[in-house]
Amino acid sequence: xxxxxxxxxxxxxxxxxxxxxxxxxxxxxxxxxxxxxxxxxxxxxxxxxxxxxxxxxxxxxxxxxxxxxxxxxxxxxxxxxxxxxxxxxxxxxxxxxxxxxxxxxxxxxxxxxxxxxxxxxxxxxxxxxxxxxxxxxxxxxxxxxxxxxxxxxxxxxxxxxxxxxxxxxxxxxxxxxxxxxxxxxxxxxxxxxxxxxxxxxxxxxxxx
Amino acid sequence: xxxxxxxxxxxxxxxxxxxxxxxxxxxxxxxxxxxxxxxxxxxxxxxxxxxxxxxxxxxxxxxxxxxxxxxxxxxxxxx
Ligand SMILES: [Zn+2]
Numbered sequence: 165x166x167x168x169x170x171x172x173x174x175x176x177x178x179x180x181x182x183x184x185x186x187x188x189x190x191x192x193x194x195x196x197x198x199x200x201x202x203x204x205x206x207x208x209x210x211x212x213x214x215x216x217x218x219x220x221x222x223x224x225x226x227x228x229x230x231x232x233x234x235x236x237x238x239x240x241x242x243x244x245x246x247x248x249x250x251x252x253x254x255x256x257x258x259x260x261x262x263x264x265x266x267x268x269x270x271x272x273x274x275x276x277x278x279x280x281x282x283x284x285x286x287x288x289x290x291x292x293x294x295x296x297x298x299x300x301x302x303x304x305x306x307x308x309x310x311x312x313x314x315x316x317x318x319x320x321x322x323x324x325x326x327x328x329x330x331x332x333x334x335x336x337x338x339x340x341x342x343x344x345x346x347x348x349x350x351x352x353x354x355x356x357x358x359x360x361x362x363x364x365x366x367x368x369x370x371x372x
Numbered sequence: 373x374x375x376x377x378x379x380x381x382x383x384x385x386x387x388x389x390x391x392x393x394x395x396x397x398x399x400x401x402x403x404x405x406x407x408x409x410x411x412x413x414x415x416x417x418x419x420x421x422x423x424x425x426x427x428x429x430x431x432x433x434x435x436x437x438x439x440x441x442x443x444x445x446x447x448x449x450x451x
Pocket of ligand 1: 374375378401405408
């Protein structure tokens with residue numbers, strides 16, 4: 165009697181992989197390759213690099229799966245392996261310098277942002293090639309701690325709890341990094357879009 | 373409720389994670405404070421734009437083949 169691998173839970177597949185079952189491994193690859201690849205791509209912004217990372221990740225699955233104690237935590241573990249492989253890749257390229265949290269304005273400074281509401285701009289301005297490029301660069305330039313969380317949550321759609329588990333952070337820490345990251349991006353967008361503001365629409369009122 | 377508090381609570385407010393009374397307080401502040409209203413709108417839109425600028429790419433069949441070859445050599449005699 166043949167097993168229908170498609171119907172097995174992750175944990176069941178994992179325990180089979182631990183016993184060297186190649187078909188179980190194939191099913192895991194089918195389930196997770198897109199997610200691993202996209203996370204790697206968004207963290208490194210490098211297509212060839214993302215493929216390399218994906219290969220490393222699945223090789224790591226084969227070689228290290230026995231160290232996974234609780235098979236139910238497979239996906240969490242997989243994303244952590246992916247993020248770590250992506251950091252390793254960036255460090256090797258010495259792109260990893262931007263991991264420093266220095267040079268970022270603290271919360272007080274966000275407040276001084278003037279209140280131009282650029283959310284009413286037409287879509288062709290909001291989603292112009294120039295503004296997209298600007299935003300992609302801004303995401304790239306976030307400190308590593310914020311960037312990973314923003315990418316996992318706002319781009320890949322992970323839940324806060326999943327990010328916390330994968331990154332070894334508490335949920336409040338995830339939220340605070342996410343919030344700060346979003347505020348930095350918002351600030352960058354505000355600076356970029358302000359050229360579309362008419363002077364008289366910028367209220368000069370002080371913060372209460 | 374002041375502006376500084378609004379910034380701190382924005383995240384939970386958007387996640388619908390706040391008790392009703394706090395939500396009410398924020399709503400009423402947003403209605404009278406232009407700065408915070410703009411902040412709220414632009415913060416939300418920042419999230420939307422972040423989602424939109426990123427492309428989701430699928431693993432191509434060629435990439436999948438290369439991966440499988442690699443894994444098979446590693447799996448070796450077990451397969
Ligand atoms: Zn306010």
